[in-house]
């Protein structure tokens with residue numbers, strides 16, 4: 060190594076992982092039943108800026124803010140080598156999915172705000188045209204770039220990785236994103252899905268060459284059986300290629316590019332947003348957006364972090380429950396009492412926003428941290444509000460978004476007046 064490799068730190072136990080030597084996926088000290096919330100997050104440096112010479116590709120423009128790039132440079136790989144990894148994967152993504160990563164549109168949607176009766180400047184970040192139709196691919200592009208850097212730099216953490224399969228538990232956007240990226244990287248993948256996974260998703264997964272395992276819920280068991288099967292596969296050697304921080308802390312980092320893009324675009328308009336409303340399932344999106352705005356603020360890309368407001372459906376709201384359970388408890392103490400705040404939702408969840416009914420908010424701690432630090436809060440919305448948000452989004456913003464992907468917009472519909480500009484994320488193309 061020419062320089063020190065980036066480190067990841069577990070917010071639960073403080074374990075430090077050098078990403079050249081060890082995979083920054085699950086915390087190495089995580090132990091069943093220790094009641095610690097183990098999630099690895101990169102140690103962030105300050106002084107990084109978007110690269111004005113790379114206006115279009117987030118993995119080039121924001122590379123200095125990404126640990127795989129910093130690892131590449133520390134390992135003596137050149138700027139050109141990084142551009143080549145991004146470029147080659149981009150080309151392969153075009154072949155597999157029709158397009159690679161490009162900074163996605165963020166527009167002021169006045170007619171949508173007006174139709175919704177909201178007296179605010181409403182900004183919509185549209186991820187429906189992103190790779191595989193949602194923001195999920197951002198999370199996993201960071202992981203696959205890391206695998207490339209490990210191989211090119213012949214780094215110890217990369218030993219034997221090519222013989223291991225990728226694995227993910229999901230039946231929706233995350234599965235599609237994982238399968239598209241795995242195909243572009245020519246890496247075999249196992250996808251664990253429930254029996255009621257949409258036929259269109261199953262078909263596409265098969266077309267992409269993914270191996271599918273169907274996991275049924277068994278009477279008396281709580282927790283998602285797909286997640287259980289996925290974790291079992293990881294124990295047996297699979298590479299965790301899902302979008303949940305406890306299983307893969309690095310996956311959260313790629314999602315930060317979404318916040319970097321939003322902060323960068325608003326800086327261009329000289330706007331400081333008051334709030335960002337984020338739909339929450341497993342919590343990786345909220346966690347990534349929260350971390351990304353924190354990094355953007357620390358680097359002066361945005362003057363102040365927006366209030367983080369998380370949005371869940373009344374059918375399944377473990378994060379809002381954790382927020383109530385954790386009132387008055389210090390964040391560090393909270394990370395040592397996971398079971399006091401987070402456990403699987405008891406009822407079998409149902410909602411039109413079926414992509415956000417994860418039994419657990421796996422990335423709850425960071426979401427709570429972000430809400431506390433920015434003066435935000437969780438919102439729980441009913442099915443009628445979700446339906447109204449979806450209808451308004453499709454009719455007035457003219458975005459072909461799914462009910463899951465417009466669920467964050469139910470937040471401002473329910474919350475009422477705001478003191479300044481508001482951001483929502485539309486993700487997950489309607490299928």
Ligand SMILES: Cc1ncc(COP(=O)(O)O)c(C=O)c1O
Nearest residue numbers: 232340341342343344414486487
């Ligand atoms: C379109 C869309 N938006 C938001 C989410 C929520 O993301 P997370 O599970 O990271 O909370 C999902 C999750 O599947 C999704 O598909």
